[in-house]
Amino acid sequence: MTIGRSCIDLYGEQVGGRLEDMASFAKYIGGSPTNTAVGAARLGLRSGLLSRVGADHFGRFIREQLAREGVSTAGVATDPERLTALVFLGIRDPDTFPLIFYRENCADMALDVSDVDPDYIRSAGAVLINGTHLSRPNVFDACVHACTIASQAGAKVVFDIDYRPVLWGLTGRDMGENRFVADDAVTARLQQVLPLCDLVVGTEEEVHILGGGTDTLAALRAIRERTSALLVLKRGPHGCVAFPDAIPARLDDGVVGEGLQVEVFNVLGAGDAFMAGFLRGWLRDEPLAACCRYANACGAIVVSRHGCSPAMPTWEELQVFLASDQRPFRLRDDVALEQLHWATTRAGDWDELMVLAMDHRSQFEALCAQAGADPARIATFKALALRAVDRVARGQPGFGLLLDGRYGMRALEAAADYPYWIGRPIEMPGSRPLDFESSPDVATELATWPRNHVVKCLAFYHPDDPDDLRERQERQLLRLQDAARKTGHELLLEIIAARAGAVDDHTVARAIQRFYDLGMRPDWWKLEPSDSADAWRNIERTIVANDAHCRGVVLLGLSAPEEELVASFQVAAARPLVKGFAVGRTIFADAAARWFGGEIDDEAAVDDLAARFGVLVEAWRRARSANIERHAAADCAR
Template sequence: MSTRSAAPEVLVLGRCGVDIYPLQVGVGLEDVETFGKFLGGSAANVAVAAARLGRRPWLLSGVGDDPFGRFVRRSLRELGVDDTLVATDAAHLTPVTFCEVFPPDRFPIWFYRRPTTPDLQLETSHLDLDAITGAELLWVTLTGLSEEPSRSAHHAALAARAGVSGAASAGSDRRPETRHTVLDLDHRADFWPASGGVGAAREQAQRALAHATVAVGNLHECWVATGQDDADAAADALLDLGVELAIVKRGPEGVLGATRTERVAVAASPAVVVNGLGAGDAFGGSLIDGLLAGLPLAELLVRCNAAGAIVASRLECSTAMPTPEEISAHIAAHAAAYAATQPQKSSDA
């Protein structure tokens, strides 16, 4: 279907919901007395992060016909994300997510998404192919491939976009550099047991990677996708699977970015961690901004790392996303740490 004549700058396809986070740090859920309610879901958070950096994102997802669904829609609009393509599902409830906060590195999380959720009930009929093929950047997540009918809808979106890119670059072995299709290797084991676990996730990731230009994930997620648990080997495997840019997040060891001609390692960004759950989504929003701006790889990764560090120092996710000025200030304040950035040419360049 098509709802508008103009294509979005950024289209994010994936999950949204409500985060219910404790307002007491270092306390188990059974003892928490007060909670905060925030827009959540990885795709929604990434879209908000991109909007905070001045981009114009749309979200393609689903919510229930319930108060939380209305909250999600309202929050998206308030935070600069177009909700036109967010479907309302009368049969399933908007999901909620709870977490515990034990800084600096323990944040147990519980997803209330059973037996299924509106974002995983998206069908091909919900797709706006004009928006999908016309967007400057399409962002999809591995979570959306965990069950049907969302799985088929995601593959249809990727195939449609790849078909347009292929036509535009006929006679060339490269996709147009001004258009990006990003696969976020976001892997939640809880979403996959009924679908075949890691084996199924790897199969779906590799099928999707054939239509992506960029892949991004932490080291575990890259292992899920490739079977490689070394950062350089995982990056090589992702490039072999068809992407033009592979990004491997290595936690306290920083981040690795690799193309077929360039490889950059960026040190971890200093942060006083309050809640690490939104850092990856902030990284994603900054990645969107940097790709569209055409930033050099080292600068792109430094800004992504800084965005993640800023959000890790805050409790919530969506409403904690940083502005461009905050990212620049963080980088300036920690210039010594980023002096460890290590660009190098690939051996086969």
């Protein structure tokens, strides 16, 4: 359990200039204890946070993001009188990282003893406090009270010295990046918690403030006089040194963790990652050398990335990093590691996905023309789709909608308040070669989309297309993937091969392999239905061999009759990687034609959409359940 700061980090997206010249900012959760809680959770530890957030949008974002990360929010109180704290951060050069803290009368600085639930504290095996938060008497008292309860319960007490002079009022507010100002009162305040500690971690500057002097060995000895805790000295690119006992004559006589040589892009958050990595080993009683190795590796990974909490590695990612002896100095150029980071930190878990696809544009225009209806009515009809999905799903996970921004924007806006998966098309309808329905710079368009909108792109693509056509489409898709990664959006790639050439049991798998060979890693695939078990077997084999973290496959409908789709479900559901369907015209075509023609009203249209969608939902679930039962029976027989 970490205790203390929980805020919003607003990170300048322009790099290499003054904070004054930064024009846009990325929003992340932040605050050293919050970052460490996220890092610990990603490394497989159960973690929780004790703090306060405001009763505002940012406070809700912190709660939601912590939940997505698997961090317990049982100790996060909502303060109705104060706002959530903010920090503006910038990356100017490898040595300059301007910071402005907006923390006057903020929620987390109002934490007090009344926020400390003894039972919650006793549920933790370790409690972590941070030095910066001890600058206020009420927070100091809360932290000491929590540590006392934890210690009495047999839990470990961890102290991250985490010294920010500006938050002690020792520098101007524009000097947030300053790491050291000597001050006897700060030293005295910090030393009061040392008798409670089992582990103390800090940089050389932080050890100097805690020890009361700028000679590192002397400062360590002064700390040792007040605590028997394990002391860990962070030394940046030189790694770290741990001192379990008496402080030796030389720093290198401690337990040394060798540093890792990587380009420093952003030091902010590296210490929090170091702490998470160290705790991953230390709390599981691994040797000190292993703890130091984890810590240094986590710090090295984070200094190579933008942001603090989002840069934290997962356990799988850390293992891959440590197993490699061939890594680029500029670590964010490691394509495989960055892909693994992306794939293992995506939000949400979609074991099944049943989607009402209403992203059609030209088809709706044609329906309006046939009925002599005003195309402006398309937006009204698409808004009914959300009501239909909600009627079937009733807030359950595993449901979603595909909606476009041209006619479906009102429905997309309304969907923000629902828990459903949202996909949104980027392609120009019917384009071959592929073109985008937006700015020629597709990244500029995606930058305006909410982060939870999955980018869907339909390509009429066949592996035997003429070279010039195939290569043109591939260039567009590679541009799109790059844009989606840089804007933080998942990508669903829809492939329709049957309209471009003959299709056999290997065609779609060959197309998928071609994209993987080009370096594409879509989060989702949307593929044509097929009654061939061999075709699905080939598809699944190809995806698993190239991307073990792929979200999965959903079936498209191609306006097939309901009975044909239900029959195709029986074959596709046998493959675990096929998660469900994203079907549109089979469901909406009849209701839309009658609604545009004035034969039915809104309620009747919703009834019809919900009924047809519900039939496919039940058919898919029956098919999947039958296959699960067959596999279970086969396992028992073996």
